[in-house]
Amino acid sequence: MRTDGPDLRHHGDAEVRDDGSALTDLAVNVRSDTPPAWLREVISGSLDGLAAYPDGRAARAAVAARHGLPVERVLLTAGAAEAFVLLARALKVRRPVVVHPQFTEPEAALRDAGHSVGRVLLREEDGFRLDPAAVPEDADLVVVGNPTNPTSVLHPAGTVAALARAGRTLVVDEAFMDAVPGEREALAGRTDVPGLVVLRSLTKTWGLAGLRIGYVLAAPETVAELEQAQPLWPVSTPALAAAEACVSPRPARA
Structure with a gap:
Protein backbone atom coordinates (compact mmCIF):
# COMPACT_ATOMS: atom_id res chain seq x y z
CA MET A 1 0.00 0.00 0.00
CA ARG A 2 1.28 3.47 -0.88
CA THR A 3 1.96 5.74 2.08
CA ASP A 4 3.70 8.62 0.29
CA GLY A 5 0.56 10.46 -0.78
CA PRO A 6 -3.17 10.81 -0.18
CA ASP A 7 -5.15 7.68 0.61
CA LEU A 8 -6.80 7.00 -2.74
CA ARG A 9 -9.04 4.39 -1.15
CA HIS A 10 -10.53 6.80 1.39
CA HIS A 11 -14.19 7.21 0.46
CA GLY A 12 -16.25 10.20 1.51
CA ASP A 13 -18.99 8.22 3.23
CA ALA A 14 -16.47 7.03 5.82
CA GLU A 15 -16.78 10.43 7.51
CA VAL A 16 -20.45 9.94 8.39
CA ARG A 17 -20.17 6.48 9.90
CA ASP A 18 -20.29 5.77 13.61
CA ASP A 19 -19.24 8.94 15.48
CA GLY A 20 -19.81 11.05 12.38
CA SER A 21 -23.45 10.09 11.97
CA ALA A 22 -24.60 13.61 12.89
CA LEU A 23 -22.67 15.14 9.99
CA THR A 24 -24.26 16.07 6.68
CA ASP A 25 -22.69 14.04 3.88
CA LEU A 26 -21.75 16.25 0.93
CA ALA A 27 -18.97 13.95 -0.29
CA VAL A 28 -21.03 11.25 -1.97
CA ASN A 29 -23.42 12.23 -4.75
CA VAL A 30 -25.99 9.45 -4.55
CA ARG A 31 -29.77 9.82 -4.41
CA SER A 32 -30.57 10.04 -0.71
CA ASP A 33 -32.80 7.76 1.34
CA THR A 34 -33.94 4.75 -0.70
CA PRO A 35 -34.63 3.90 -4.35
CA PRO A 36 -38.08 4.89 -5.64
CA ALA A 37 -40.93 2.62 -4.57
CA TRP A 38 -41.44 1.05 -8.00
CA LEU A 39 -37.76 0.10 -8.16
CA ARG A 40 -37.83 -1.36 -4.66
CA GLU A 41 -40.72 -3.54 -5.82
CA VAL A 42 -38.69 -4.78 -8.79
CA ILE A 43 -35.73 -5.61 -6.56
CA SER A 44 -37.94 -7.31 -3.97
CA GLY A 45 -39.62 -9.36 -6.67
CA SER A 46 -36.26 -10.70 -7.82
CA LEU A 47 -35.62 -12.34 -4.45
CA ASP A 48 -37.78 -15.32 -5.42
CA GLY A 49 -35.05 -16.30 -7.88
CA LEU A 50 -32.11 -16.30 -5.46
CA ALA A 51 -31.81 -20.10 -5.49
CA ALA A 52 -30.61 -19.95 -9.10
CA TYR A 53 -27.31 -18.52 -10.30
CA PRO A 54 -27.65 -15.03 -11.80
CA ASP A 55 -28.53 -14.81 -15.50
CA GLY A 56 -27.47 -11.48 -16.94
CA ARG A 57 -28.73 -11.93 -20.49
CA ALA A 58 -31.93 -9.87 -20.15
CA ALA A 59 -30.18 -7.01 -18.35
CA ARG A 60 -27.34 -7.01 -20.85
CA ALA A 61 -29.79 -6.90 -23.74
CA ALA A 62 -31.68 -4.03 -22.08
CA VAL A 63 -28.49 -2.00 -21.66
CA ALA A 64 -27.53 -2.69 -25.28
CA ALA A 65 -30.96 -1.55 -26.47
CA ARG A 66 -30.76 1.57 -24.31
CA HIS A 67 -27.63 2.68 -26.18
CA GLY A 68 -28.40 1.17 -29.59
CA LEU A 69 -25.52 -1.28 -29.42
CA PRO A 70 -25.10 -5.03 -29.95
CA VAL A 71 -24.86 -7.03 -26.73
CA GLU A 72 -21.25 -7.90 -27.57
CA ARG A 73 -20.37 -4.30 -26.71
CA VAL A 74 -21.84 -4.47 -23.18
CA LEU A 75 -20.33 -5.81 -19.97
CA LEU A 76 -22.27 -5.69 -16.71
CA THR A 77 -20.18 -5.00 -13.61
CA ALA A 78 -20.55 -4.73 -9.85
CA GLY A 79 -20.59 -0.94 -10.07
CA ALA A 80 -18.18 1.25 -11.98
CA ALA A 81 -15.54 0.49 -9.34
CA GLU A 82 -15.26 -3.10 -10.57
CA ALA A 83 -14.85 -1.82 -14.11
CA PHE A 84 -11.88 0.30 -13.06
CA VAL A 85 -10.26 -2.76 -11.48
CA LEU A 86 -10.88 -4.91 -14.54
CA LEU A 87 -9.37 -2.29 -16.85
CA ALA A 88 -6.30 -1.97 -14.63
CA ARG A 89 -5.73 -5.71 -14.42
CA ALA A 90 -6.81 -7.01 -17.80
CA LEU A 91 -5.47 -4.46 -20.28
CA LYS A 92 -1.79 -4.38 -21.16
CA VAL A 93 -0.81 -0.73 -20.83
CA ARG A 94 2.55 0.97 -20.36
CA ARG A 95 1.71 4.59 -19.57
CA PRO A 96 -1.73 5.19 -18.05
CA VAL A 97 -2.80 8.76 -17.32
CA GLN A 102 -11.58 12.98 -10.70
CA PHE A 103 -12.72 10.05 -8.63
CA THR A 104 -9.75 8.42 -6.95
CA GLU A 105 -10.94 4.89 -7.78
CA PRO A 106 -9.41 4.60 -11.27
CA GLU A 107 -5.97 5.74 -10.15
CA ALA A 108 -6.12 3.52 -7.06
CA ALA A 109 -7.03 0.51 -9.21
CA LEU A 110 -4.17 1.20 -11.63
CA ARG A 111 -1.64 1.62 -8.83
CA ASP A 112 -2.87 -1.51 -7.07
CA ALA A 113 -2.31 -3.39 -10.34
CA GLY A 114 1.33 -2.27 -10.35
CA HIS A 115 1.13 0.61 -12.83
CA SER A 116 2.94 3.91 -12.53
CA VAL A 117 0.20 6.45 -13.15
CA GLY A 118 0.59 9.88 -14.68
CA ARG A 119 -1.70 12.77 -13.83
CA VAL A 120 -3.04 15.66 -15.87
CA LEU A 121 -4.31 18.34 -13.50
CA LEU A 122 -7.03 20.63 -14.84
CA ARG A 123 -6.79 24.13 -13.37
CA GLU A 124 -9.43 26.08 -11.52
CA GLU A 125 -8.41 29.29 -13.27
CA ASP A 126 -9.30 27.61 -16.58
CA GLY A 127 -12.67 26.48 -15.26
CA PHE A 128 -11.34 22.90 -15.02
CA ARG A 129 -11.79 22.66 -18.78
CA LEU A 130 -10.13 19.82 -20.64
CA ASP A 131 -7.32 20.57 -23.09
CA PRO A 132 -6.54 17.40 -25.09
CA ALA A 133 -3.05 18.76 -25.80
CA ALA A 134 -2.23 18.50 -22.09
CA VAL A 135 -2.38 14.70 -22.25
CA PRO A 136 0.99 13.14 -23.20
CA GLU A 137 0.97 11.71 -26.72
CA ASP A 138 2.50 8.44 -25.54
CA ALA A 139 -0.22 7.78 -22.95
CA ASP A 140 -1.79 4.48 -23.96
CA LEU A 141 -4.66 4.62 -21.47
CA VAL A 142 -6.42 7.87 -20.51
CA VAL A 143 -9.17 8.15 -17.90
CA VAL A 144 -11.45 11.18 -17.78
CA GLY A 145 -14.80 11.85 -16.12
CA ASN A 146 -17.66 13.51 -17.95
CA PRO A 147 -19.40 15.20 -16.30
CA THR A 148 -16.64 15.31 -13.73
CA ASN A 149 -17.16 14.91 -10.02
CA PRO A 150 -16.37 17.00 -7.98
CA THR A 151 -16.13 19.97 -10.39
CA SER A 152 -19.46 19.27 -12.20
CA VAL A 153 -17.83 20.35 -15.48
CA LEU A 154 -19.43 18.85 -18.59
CA HIS A 155 -16.78 18.60 -21.31
CA PRO A 156 -17.88 18.80 -24.96
CA ALA A 157 -18.08 15.36 -26.54
CA GLY A 158 -15.79 16.50 -29.34
CA THR A 159 -13.12 17.57 -26.87
CA VAL A 160 -13.21 14.23 -25.09
CA ALA A 161 -13.24 12.29 -28.36
CA ALA A 162 -10.17 14.29 -29.46
CA LEU A 163 -8.20 12.32 -26.84
CA ALA A 164 -8.58 9.15 -28.91
CA ARG A 165 -5.50 7.82 -30.69
CA ALA A 166 -4.52 4.62 -32.45
CA GLY A 167 -3.15 2.27 -29.81
CA ARG A 168 -4.73 4.20 -26.93
CA THR A 169 -7.62 3.15 -24.68
CA LEU A 170 -9.81 6.14 -23.85
CA VAL A 171 -11.85 5.50 -20.69
CA VAL A 172 -14.70 7.96 -20.17
CA ASP A 173 -16.44 7.75 -16.81
CA GLU A 174 -20.05 8.79 -17.48
CA ALA A 175 -21.40 7.81 -14.05
CA PHE A 176 -23.33 11.09 -13.79
CA MET A 177 -24.26 11.52 -17.46
CA ASP A 178 -27.84 10.37 -16.84
CA ALA A 179 -28.27 13.52 -14.71
CA VAL A 180 -27.51 15.71 -17.75
CA PRO A 181 -30.63 16.79 -19.67
CA GLY A 182 -30.74 14.86 -22.90
CA GLU A 183 -27.37 13.33 -21.99
CA ARG A 184 -25.80 15.89 -24.30
CA GLU A 185 -22.06 15.39 -24.75
CA ALA A 186 -22.36 11.65 -24.03
CA LEU A 187 -20.13 9.22 -25.90
CA ALA A 188 -22.07 6.14 -24.81
CA GLY A 189 -23.37 4.42 -27.93
CA ARG A 190 -20.60 5.80 -30.17
CA THR A 191 -18.69 3.21 -32.19
CA ASP A 192 -16.64 5.62 -34.31
CA VAL A 193 -14.14 6.64 -31.59
CA PRO A 194 -11.11 4.31 -31.61
CA GLY A 195 -10.28 2.64 -28.31
CA LEU A 196 -13.31 4.12 -26.55
CA VAL A 197 -14.47 2.57 -23.28
CA VAL A 198 -17.46 4.21 -21.59
CA LEU A 199 -18.35 3.39 -17.98
CA ARG A 200 -21.82 3.93 -16.59
CA SER A 201 -23.15 3.54 -13.05
CA LEU A 202 -26.75 2.89 -12.07
CA THR A 203 -26.10 3.51 -8.38
CA LYS A 204 -26.08 7.32 -8.32
CA THR A 205 -29.38 8.55 -9.70
CA TRP A 206 -31.35 5.54 -8.48
CA GLY A 207 -29.97 5.37 -4.92
CA LEU A 208 -28.45 1.91 -5.38
CA ALA A 209 -24.90 2.35 -4.08
CA GLY A 210 -25.36 -0.63 -1.77
CA LEU A 211 -26.49 -2.90 -4.60
CA ARG A 212 -23.42 -2.42 -6.88
CA ILE A 213 -24.43 -2.27 -10.52
CA GLY A 214 -22.84 -0.58 -13.53
CA TYR A 215 -21.68 -1.44 -17.00
CA VAL A 216 -18.98 -1.03 -19.63
CA LEU A 217 -19.57 -0.08 -23.27
CA ALA A 218 -16.63 -0.93 -25.52
CA ALA A 219 -15.49 -2.79 -28.61
CA PRO A 220 -16.34 -6.52 -28.46
CA GLU A 221 -12.69 -7.53 -28.15
CA THR A 222 -12.22 -5.22 -25.17
CA VAL A 223 -15.40 -6.50 -23.54
CA ALA A 224 -14.17 -10.07 -24.02
CA GLU A 225 -10.82 -9.21 -22.42
CA LEU A 226 -12.46 -7.65 -19.40
CA GLU A 227 -14.99 -10.46 -19.08
CA GLN A 228 -12.18 -13.00 -18.86
CA ALA A 229 -10.84 -11.14 -15.81
CA GLN A 230 -14.21 -11.26 -14.03
CA PRO A 231 -15.20 -14.02 -11.62
CA LEU A 232 -18.22 -16.10 -12.58
CA TRP A 233 -21.57 -14.45 -11.79
CA PRO A 234 -20.11 -11.08 -10.75
CA VAL A 235 -23.49 -9.30 -10.63
CA SER A 236 -26.23 -10.47 -8.29
CA THR A 237 -29.79 -11.31 -9.34
CA PRO A 238 -31.30 -8.26 -7.57
CA ALA A 239 -28.71 -5.99 -9.23
CA LEU A 240 -29.52 -7.47 -12.64
CA ALA A 241 -33.24 -6.90 -12.08
CA ALA A 242 -32.53 -3.30 -11.11
CA ALA A 243 -30.33 -2.76 -14.16
CA GLU A 244 -32.97 -4.04 -16.55
CA ALA A 245 -35.65 -1.88 -14.92
CA CYS A 246 -33.57 1.30 -14.83
CA VAL A 247 -32.56 1.26 -18.49
CA SER A 248 -35.82 0.01 -19.99
CA PRO A 249 -38.34 2.50 -21.43
CA ARG A 250 -41.17 3.17 -19.00
CA PRO A 251 -43.51 5.97 -17.96
CA ALA A 252 -42.00 8.62 -15.69
CA ARG A 253 -42.19 7.56 -12.06
CA ALA A 254 -41.37 9.27 -8.80
Whole structure:
Protein backbone atom coordinates (compact mmCIF):
# COMPACT_ATOMS: atom_id res chain seq x y z
CA MET A 1 0.00 0.00 0.00
CA ARG A 2 1.28 3.47 -0.88
CA THR A 3 1.96 5.74 2.08
CA ASP A 4 3.70 8.62 0.29
CA GLY A 5 0.56 10.46 -0.78
CA PRO A 6 -3.17 10.81 -0.18
CA ASP A 7 -5.15 7.68 0.61
CA LEU A 8 -6.80 7.00 -2.74
CA ARG A 9 -9.04 4.39 -1.15
CA HIS A 10 -10.53 6.80 1.39
CA HIS A 11 -14.19 7.21 0.46
CA GLY A 12 -16.25 10.20 1.51
CA ASP A 13 -18.99 8.22 3.23
CA ALA A 14 -16.47 7.03 5.82
CA GLU A 15 -16.78 10.43 7.51
CA VAL A 16 -20.45 9.94 8.39
CA ARG A 17 -20.17 6.48 9.90
CA ASP A 18 -20.29 5.77 13.61
CA ASP A 19 -19.24 8.94 15.48
CA GLY A 20 -19.81 11.05 12.38
CA SER A 21 -23.45 10.09 11.97
CA ALA A 22 -24.60 13.61 12.89
CA LEU A 23 -22.67 15.14 9.99
CA THR A 24 -24.26 16.07 6.68
CA ASP A 25 -22.69 14.04 3.88
CA LEU A 26 -21.75 16.25 0.93
CA ALA A 27 -18.97 13.95 -0.29
CA VAL A 28 -21.03 11.25 -1.97
CA ASN A 29 -23.42 12.23 -4.75
CA VAL A 30 -25.99 9.45 -4.55
CA ARG A 31 -29.77 9.82 -4.41
CA SER A 32 -30.57 10.04 -0.71
CA ASP A 33 -32.80 7.76 1.34
CA THR A 34 -33.94 4.75 -0.70
CA PRO A 35 -34.63 3.90 -4.35
CA PRO A 36 -38.08 4.89 -5.64
CA ALA A 37 -40.93 2.62 -4.57
CA TRP A 38 -41.44 1.05 -8.00
CA LEU A 39 -37.76 0.10 -8.16
CA ARG A 40 -37.83 -1.36 -4.66
CA GLU A 41 -40.72 -3.54 -5.82
CA VAL A 42 -38.69 -4.78 -8.79
CA ILE A 43 -35.73 -5.61 -6.56
CA SER A 44 -37.94 -7.31 -3.97
CA GLY A 45 -39.62 -9.36 -6.67
CA SER A 46 -36.26 -10.70 -7.82
CA LEU A 47 -35.62 -12.34 -4.45
CA ASP A 48 -37.78 -15.32 -5.42
CA GLY A 49 -35.05 -16.30 -7.88
CA LEU A 50 -32.11 -16.30 -5.46
CA ALA A 51 -31.81 -20.10 -5.49
CA ALA A 52 -30.61 -19.95 -9.10
CA TYR A 53 -27.31 -18.52 -10.30
CA PRO A 54 -27.65 -15.03 -11.80
CA ASP A 55 -28.53 -14.81 -15.50
CA GLY A 56 -27.47 -11.48 -16.94
CA ARG A 57 -28.73 -11.93 -20.49
CA ALA A 58 -31.93 -9.87 -20.15
CA ALA A 59 -30.18 -7.01 -18.35
CA ARG A 60 -27.34 -7.01 -20.85
CA ALA A 61 -29.79 -6.90 -23.74
CA ALA A 62 -31.68 -4.03 -22.08
CA VAL A 63 -28.49 -2.00 -21.66
CA ALA A 64 -27.53 -2.69 -25.28
CA ALA A 65 -30.96 -1.55 -26.47
CA ARG A 66 -30.76 1.57 -24.31
CA HIS A 67 -27.63 2.68 -26.18
CA GLY A 68 -28.40 1.17 -29.59
CA LEU A 69 -25.52 -1.28 -29.42
CA PRO A 70 -25.10 -5.03 -29.95
CA VAL A 71 -24.86 -7.03 -26.73
CA GLU A 72 -21.25 -7.90 -27.57
CA ARG A 73 -20.37 -4.30 -26.71
CA VAL A 74 -21.84 -4.47 -23.18
CA LEU A 75 -20.33 -5.81 -19.97
CA LEU A 76 -22.27 -5.69 -16.71
CA THR A 77 -20.18 -5.00 -13.61
CA ALA A 78 -20.55 -4.73 -9.85
CA GLY A 79 -20.59 -0.94 -10.07
CA ALA A 80 -18.18 1.25 -11.98
CA ALA A 81 -15.54 0.49 -9.34
CA GLU A 82 -15.26 -3.10 -10.57
CA ALA A 83 -14.85 -1.82 -14.11
CA PHE A 84 -11.88 0.30 -13.06
CA VAL A 85 -10.26 -2.76 -11.48
CA LEU A 86 -10.88 -4.91 -14.54
CA LEU A 87 -9.37 -2.29 -16.85
CA ALA A 88 -6.30 -1.97 -14.63
CA ARG A 89 -5.73 -5.71 -14.42
CA ALA A 90 -6.81 -7.01 -17.80
CA LEU A 91 -5.47 -4.46 -20.28
CA LYS A 92 -1.79 -4.38 -21.16
CA VAL A 93 -0.81 -0.73 -20.83
CA ARG A 94 2.55 0.97 -20.36
CA ARG A 95 1.71 4.59 -19.57
CA PRO A 96 -1.73 5.19 -18.05
CA VAL A 97 -2.80 8.76 -17.32
CA VAL A 98 -5.73 9.96 -15.19
CA VAL A 99 -7.21 13.41 -15.72
CA HIS A 100 -7.88 15.13 -12.38
CA PRO A 101 -9.92 16.37 -10.53
CA GLN A 102 -11.58 12.98 -10.70
CA PHE A 103 -12.72 10.05 -8.63
CA THR A 104 -9.75 8.42 -6.95
CA GLU A 105 -10.94 4.89 -7.78
CA PRO A 106 -9.41 4.60 -11.27
CA GLU A 107 -5.97 5.74 -10.15
CA ALA A 108 -6.12 3.52 -7.06
CA ALA A 109 -7.03 0.51 -9.21
CA LEU A 110 -4.17 1.20 -11.63
CA ARG A 111 -1.64 1.62 -8.83
CA ASP A 112 -2.87 -1.51 -7.07
CA ALA A 113 -2.31 -3.39 -10.34
CA GLY A 114 1.33 -2.27 -10.35
CA HIS A 115 1.13 0.61 -12.83
CA SER A 116 2.94 3.91 -12.53
CA VAL A 117 0.20 6.45 -13.15
CA GLY A 118 0.59 9.88 -14.68
CA ARG A 119 -1.70 12.77 -13.83
CA VAL A 120 -3.04 15.66 -15.87
CA LEU A 121 -4.31 18.34 -13.50
CA LEU A 122 -7.03 20.63 -14.84
CA ARG A 123 -6.79 24.13 -13.37
CA GLU A 124 -9.43 26.08 -11.52
CA GLU A 125 -8.41 29.29 -13.27
CA ASP A 126 -9.30 27.61 -16.58
CA GLY A 127 -12.67 26.48 -15.26
CA PHE A 128 -11.34 22.90 -15.02
CA ARG A 129 -11.79 22.66 -18.78
CA LEU A 130 -10.13 19.82 -20.64
CA ASP A 131 -7.32 20.57 -23.09
CA PRO A 132 -6.54 17.40 -25.09
CA ALA A 133 -3.05 18.76 -25.80
CA ALA A 134 -2.23 18.50 -22.09
CA VAL A 135 -2.38 14.70 -22.25
CA PRO A 136 0.99 13.14 -23.20
CA GLU A 137 0.97 11.71 -26.72
CA ASP A 138 2.50 8.44 -25.54
CA ALA A 139 -0.22 7.78 -22.95
CA ASP A 140 -1.79 4.48 -23.96
CA LEU A 141 -4.66 4.62 -21.47
CA VAL A 142 -6.42 7.87 -20.51
CA VAL A 143 -9.17 8.15 -17.90
CA VAL A 144 -11.45 11.18 -17.78
CA GLY A 145 -14.80 11.85 -16.12
CA ASN A 146 -17.66 13.51 -17.95
CA PRO A 147 -19.40 15.20 -16.30
CA THR A 148 -16.64 15.31 -13.73
CA ASN A 149 -17.16 14.91 -10.02
CA PRO A 150 -16.37 17.00 -7.98
CA THR A 151 -16.13 19.97 -10.39
CA SER A 152 -19.46 19.27 -12.20
CA VAL A 153 -17.83 20.35 -15.48
CA LEU A 154 -19.43 18.85 -18.59
CA HIS A 155 -16.78 18.60 -21.31
CA PRO A 156 -17.88 18.80 -24.96
CA ALA A 157 -18.08 15.36 -26.54
CA GLY A 158 -15.79 16.50 -29.34
CA THR A 159 -13.12 17.57 -26.87
CA VAL A 160 -13.21 14.23 -25.09
CA ALA A 161 -13.24 12.29 -28.36
CA ALA A 162 -10.17 14.29 -29.46
CA LEU A 163 -8.20 12.32 -26.84
CA ALA A 164 -8.58 9.15 -28.91
CA ARG A 165 -5.50 7.82 -30.69
CA ALA A 166 -4.52 4.62 -32.45
CA GLY A 167 -3.15 2.27 -29.81
CA ARG A 168 -4.73 4.20 -26.93
CA THR A 169 -7.62 3.15 -24.68
CA LEU A 170 -9.81 6.14 -23.85
CA VAL A 171 -11.85 5.50 -20.69
CA VAL A 172 -14.70 7.96 -20.17
CA ASP A 173 -16.44 7.75 -16.81
CA GLU A 174 -20.05 8.79 -17.48
CA ALA A 175 -21.40 7.81 -14.05
CA PHE A 176 -23.33 11.09 -13.79
CA MET A 177 -24.26 11.52 -17.46
CA ASP A 178 -27.84 10.37 -16.84
CA ALA A 179 -28.27 13.52 -14.71
CA VAL A 180 -27.51 15.71 -17.75
CA PRO A 181 -30.63 16.79 -19.67
CA GLY A 182 -30.74 14.86 -22.90
CA GLU A 183 -27.37 13.33 -21.99
CA ARG A 184 -25.80 15.89 -24.30
CA GLU A 185 -22.06 15.39 -24.75
CA ALA A 186 -22.36 11.65 -24.03
CA LEU A 187 -20.13 9.22 -25.90
CA ALA A 188 -22.07 6.14 -24.81
CA GLY A 189 -23.37 4.42 -27.93
CA ARG A 190 -20.60 5.80 -30.17
CA THR A 191 -18.69 3.21 -32.19
CA ASP A 192 -16.64 5.62 -34.31
CA VAL A 193 -14.14 6.64 -31.59
CA PRO A 194 -11.11 4.31 -31.61
CA GLY A 195 -10.28 2.64 -28.31
CA LEU A 196 -13.31 4.12 -26.55
CA VAL A 197 -14.47 2.57 -23.28
CA VAL A 198 -17.46 4.21 -21.59
CA LEU A 199 -18.35 3.39 -17.98
CA ARG A 200 -21.82 3.93 -16.59
CA SER A 201 -23.15 3.54 -13.05
CA LEU A 202 -26.75 2.89 -12.07
CA THR A 203 -26.10 3.51 -8.38
CA LYS A 204 -26.08 7.32 -8.32
CA THR A 205 -29.38 8.55 -9.70
CA TRP A 206 -31.35 5.54 -8.48
CA GLY A 207 -29.97 5.37 -4.92
CA LEU A 208 -28.45 1.91 -5.38
CA ALA A 209 -24.90 2.35 -4.08
CA GLY A 210 -25.36 -0.63 -1.77
CA LEU A 211 -26.49 -2.90 -4.60
CA ARG A 212 -23.42 -2.42 -6.88
CA ILE A 213 -24.43 -2.27 -10.52
CA GLY A 214 -22.84 -0.58 -13.53
CA TYR A 215 -21.68 -1.44 -17.00
CA VAL A 216 -18.98 -1.03 -19.63
CA LEU A 217 -19.57 -0.08 -23.27
CA ALA A 218 -16.63 -0.93 -25.52
CA ALA A 219 -15.49 -2.79 -28.61
CA PRO A 220 -16.34 -6.52 -28.46
CA GLU A 221 -12.69 -7.53 -28.15
CA THR A 222 -12.22 -5.22 -25.17
CA VAL A 223 -15.40 -6.50 -23.54
CA ALA A 224 -14.17 -10.07 -24.02
CA GLU A 225 -10.82 -9.21 -22.42
CA LEU A 226 -12.46 -7.65 -19.40
CA GLU A 227 -14.99 -10.46 -19.08
CA GLN A 228 -12.18 -13.00 -18.86
CA ALA A 229 -10.84 -11.14 -15.81
CA GLN A 230 -14.21 -11.26 -14.03
CA PRO A 231 -15.20 -14.02 -11.62
CA LEU A 232 -18.22 -16.10 -12.58
CA TRP A 233 -21.57 -14.45 -11.79
CA PRO A 234 -20.11 -11.08 -10.75
CA VAL A 235 -23.49 -9.30 -10.63
CA SER A 236 -26.23 -10.47 -8.29
CA THR A 237 -29.79 -11.31 -9.34
CA PRO A 238 -31.30 -8.26 -7.57
CA ALA A 239 -28.71 -5.99 -9.23
CA LEU A 240 -29.52 -7.47 -12.64
CA ALA A 241 -33.24 -6.90 -12.08
CA ALA A 242 -32.53 -3.30 -11.11
CA ALA A 243 -30.33 -2.76 -14.16
CA GLU A 244 -32.97 -4.04 -16.55
CA ALA A 245 -35.65 -1.88 -14.92
CA CYS A 246 -33.57 1.30 -14.83
CA VAL A 247 -32.56 1.26 -18.49
CA SER A 248 -35.82 0.01 -19.99
CA PRO A 249 -38.34 2.50 -21.43
CA ARG A 250 -41.17 3.17 -19.00
CA PRO A 251 -43.51 5.97 -17.96
CA ALA A 252 -42.00 8.62 -15.69
CA ARG A 253 -42.19 7.56 -12.06
CA ALA A 254 -41.37 9.27 -8.80
